[in-house]
Amino acid sequence: MRNPSLLKEEFLKRWIIGLRRCTSLKKNMNILERKKVIKFSADLAMASARNGTTSWSRALIANATRDNDNRILAERILGRPESKISVKRVSTIPVMTCNRPKIRSKNILKRSCSTVRRVRKTVPRKVVANCIAKRLIQKRTHILKSLVPGGEFMDETALMEETLDYIAYLRAQVDVMRSCIAS
Numbered sequence: 001m002r003n004p005s006l007l008k009e010e011f012l013k014r015w016i017i018g019l020r021r022c023t024s025l026k027k028n029m030n031i032l033e034r035k036k037v038i039k040f041s042a043d044l045a046m047a048s049a050r051n052g053t054t055s056w057s058r059a060l061i062a063n064a065t066r067d068n069d070n071r072i073l074a075e076r077i078l079g080r081p082e083s084k085i086s087v088k089r090v091s092t093i094p095v096m097t098c099n100r101p102k103i104r105s106k107n108i109l110k111r112s113c114s115t116v117r118r119v120r121k122t123v124p125r126k127v128v129a130n131c132i133a134k135r136l137i138q139k140r141t142h143i144l145k146s147l148v149p150g151g152e153f154m155d156e157t158a159l160m161e162e163t164l165d166y167i168a169y170l171r172a173q174v175d176v177m178r179s180c181i182a183s
Contacts, residue, residue, distance in 0.1 A: 007049065007172045014045035015176070018077035025073065040064065042177070044077045046169050055158070056166045059150025 018041030023029075029037065044064055047057035061078075065071045141159065145151040148163050 004168070004172060004175075007169070008176050010049045011045055011169075011172055012176050014048055014077075015042055018042075018045050021076040022073060025076070040070065040073065041077055042173060044074055046173050048078055050165075050169065054162055054165055055150040055154060056148055056162050063149065 019038070022037040022041050026033070043060050047060040047064075050057040052058050052061060061074070064074045141156060144163060145154065145159060148154075148159065148166050151159055151162065154162060
């Protein structure tokens, strides 16, 4: 992992360049357009500071370049055409996270709860605790995959590494933005 002060400095330089290029396109912007430009340029600056070496940075760039208007803006911010942006295409295979179907009726819910209770009486508590822990881990992993850009296509080990890196860059982004406001 990089030195946080160098990371912040690099992010700030790229963010300022991005903001200048965005504002040069359109002079009179309303509040919502300004908010969008600030977030868009901050995300691209953060991803480009990582040079597309992580899945989350490639996913941020790919998400930013989906729309034609944003693609042109992203090219201006990144300073290179979209064809040269290092975006790794990932497969769109859906990930199954839960094997249990949704229960739509109260009667079905009552019956399923009563059968679960009967099963729990015969199953040792340690096994039940393991099942609950596994479900809890799967649920939290699913939530984490939805929070990290590109996380839905990662296994658990890669997800943890990418999450740690993404958090470090988000923290640097927040620190830089706070220091800009305080100045």
